[in-house]
Amino acid sequence: MHDHHPPIYDVIIAGAGPVGLFLACELRLSNLSVLVLERAEDPDSPLKRLPFGMRGLSAPTLEAFYRRGLLEEFVAAQRAEDAASKTATHTHWNQQPRRPAGHFAGIQFYHDDIDITKWPYRLPSPAGTSVAVALETLETVLARRACSLGAEIQRGFGVEDFLASDDGVSVRAGEKTFRGRWLVGCDGGRSSIRKAGGFEFVGTDPEFTGYSVEVEITGPDALRPGRHYTPTGMYTYARPGTIAMVEFDGGAFHRLQPITLEHVQAVLRRVSGTDVTLTHLRSATTWTDRAYQVTAYRKGRVLLAGDAAHIHSPLGGQGLNLGIGDAMNLGWKLASTIRGDAPAGLLDSYQAERHPVGMGILDWSRAQVALMRPTPSTRALEAVIRDLIGTRDGATYFAERVWGVSLRYDLGGSHPLVGRSVPDFELVDGTKVGSLLREGNGLLLDFDRSASLEALSSGWRKRVTYVAGDAKDRLGLRAVLVRPDGVVAWTSESAADDEEAVQAISRWFGEPEDAGGSAR
Template sequence: MQRTDVIVVGAGPTGLFLAGELALLGVRVTVLERLQKPDPTIKAGSINVASAEILDRRGLLPAAEQVQRRLFASVGAFAGRKNAFASQPDSHEEGPRERATHRFPVAGHFAGMLFRNELVDQGDPVLAGHTAAANGILVPQHDLELLLGEHCARLGVEVRRGIEVHGVRGADANLTDGVDVDADVDADADADVVVETSAGAMTAGWVVAADGGRSAIRRQLRIDFVGTDPQMVGYQAVADFDDPSGLSRGWTWTPRGIYAYGPIPGRILVARFGPQPQDRDAPVTLEELQQAIRDVTGVDVTLNGLRGRATRWSDNARQAQSYRHGRVLLAGDAAHVHSPFSGQGLNLGLGDAVNLGWKLAATVHGYAPAGLLDTYESERHPIAAWVLDWTRAQVALMRGDERTAQLRKVVGEELFTVPGVMNRVVALTSGITQHYDVADKITDESESAAPVGSIAGDVTLPSSGGRLADHAHDGRFVLVDRSPDGRFAQAVRPLEHRIAYVADPAHTSPPSLFVRPDGVIIWATSPDSASSDDAVLNELDTAIRRWVGTR
């Protein structure tokens, strides 16, 4: 049987990014994917700011910016609205990065209510600290998969396509009937996990199921997938219309549901409340899509054909009760599903991957501090639960009845017209407000410009030049030492193979920062504190031992 350190099941964005993270840190990883080639079906149309920053920290932002430029060029007249999303989409074609002109990208919607750029205060420090990735968010899911596939190829990741995964078993388990077997995967056993596939058995020390919402592995391991049943059926496609003139551009509510036409010519998303199809696995026919569009829009459209494949989805919202079963972990849609509005699932999966990658690598190599891998679930499970509620709230506001329409009017015309409210909703949707409990002592936000547990965002390094993200491309921790004499260097020197040290002495008193590979701040000095204080050094040492280890 073939053997590797980690097998990742699923070559979607979550699986590919996770594989890249593992490979960066010297882990042998194989990706198994049932599809013969990346799926071109239209899915999420963009990523959020937190996801763009994930790409930035791995040196992939220029490629994302190039995708955005191509997108603007392809949508014709819609490109005239590019400043609503990013300030200078061509700013990186030549010369150095001109960050001063960047603005926080105001793109997206809540329950079909578009965010209003003019109501967003760009001076808000929460938003102003996350502008570097502004020109790399309009990356459709298919383009992202291609981008990440190239990234994995450069790192030597083996991606094996056309392979169906039937299930997993431990050293003493018998796999006799596909996914209906109760597998026994022992986290403490010396034996590897066996993955049964259409190409034969493969073995690995660890397996990550990133195989989608209907994960065969999650089902086989009988991990409870709890949540709420669907109330709507949605369709998305790029279609050839005989005459689309009766359709409104953008988001439109109707008594039967909601639809969005554009901005890509022919792109239609339609969702209607009501019963689910009898066979949700059956391909979407042209007739089914046409009827759904007519039912929701009230326009008697005629479709002449499809460009690519139409997708069918629902607002089924569920989450795995556990993200780990022995040496098998869940990530992405295998761990949580919900309605696809705003592409939250794509972003949630990338967040899983960047959180899990370095923790699993440390575990594989044997230098992980005690309990490190457990923090994957304890940190990511609450984030996913929040996203599920966020999407449920949007679906509730999309109903076509009169009372919901009145509530939507209050939210859209009263609450969302308040600048502070719009700032908060934009920040929440962008993913930059994620926060983890990573320290024994929680730093109050008033004490530091970079509170411990938050995402670092756009950290400039005036003295040394560049940005913090420039030092994170290899997946290491980063310590930014802003003391005048570099007094924190000694604390990380024994672990320089896992910690990038950046001296950036400052005349003022911005905080020194210690940042995890996923961009989360795990230690910071307070601007008014004495950096020579033994307590500060002890806190840094505690953060190193808790998150990096001592080997």
């Protein structure tokens, strides 16, 4: 007998990039059935390897991976990759006397200028503030984790169209139809889910075409290594043949025709002002500073995350981090909604929290473009920003933004920690809070071991882990409620107010389990 009824998945995810794979991991923590559909038959691509595949991971991303027990895997996998390819030191910013901490429109700031005492609510953590990893390593580790957790990944199935109703979504990919309760588009900047769903996509059009190329050069000394602003654009060169360059042509060349050796040489000559000769084009890709965002991250049972929801230039490497942040924010909220124990409006908080963050990153990338235009007034402005970024306060401000340390959701609490990432409190027994979030539950940290707090939290014990015990540095707090995504939802500085604690837990975790808050 053949079963003619295909399975109905809790969630179908379009796209097996880092965002789709990490979201699949998050949903599997709640035992939901998850299908990931990916257009590409083979995940392998030279653009995912070094040097072009290098991605800087910011503090919120590193914290997300640390809290889910993934960080050590990434670091080990990247070390092995670096050792095998010997490329770890090829980038021009690794060959400097001072340790660079990031850049804004190519203007670097340095670790020794940053004043970390300005961030009193950050405690030492294995997560750190920035790490570089190859996209290939990232996807390999995330795919392995998603599969080990029981997610299903089908490659060679690009979602073409879907039909959504009040109780589910029917998805067409190639010759096959898949059915799910919910659909999440993590299918990149040219998202077919976004287009098929008629999501409104608004923003600003490109000013330039960017090129990342690996070439062979006659006389590699014809170009000076490092980053250079010129009267016609900007280029960065690392020997022997890695070049990134920007030509202010309104994005005219991007994706319109194949990238040839002759074209790359012509652009490089225009931008660098030299008569450099290229003999071989190994690999090349183009990009622009087009900055667009959907007005709504959700339509009924269809949601968007990552580049499907927002696109911008890769300057400063914010895009991947923004997408991982979307997945970390959405996963537990969608899971709670599907399980049936979500409080009213929980899923709406995904849009309320992530849309403003996306808007801020788009503006950050636009500001960098404004500082790169090849005009005398822009060069004058760039000199002012360069002076500012070289000061202690300036470097600290830029680090805060680039590293994601300043991220805070407006959750309405009066304490400065509410809405921020939970500090990695170390309990007196040596346990770190980051390790207590692996299962994807909420946490109620009770530093005072209050019997009443323990009693009231028992109503949510399947969703909120109660942890009693003092911390080596409790930052003046007596109790802290942490959401599954590691965001502080509530704090208490005085003897815990039980009524306030109940309201805080109910706001994020719904009704107590013994009051009809059903587990599926």
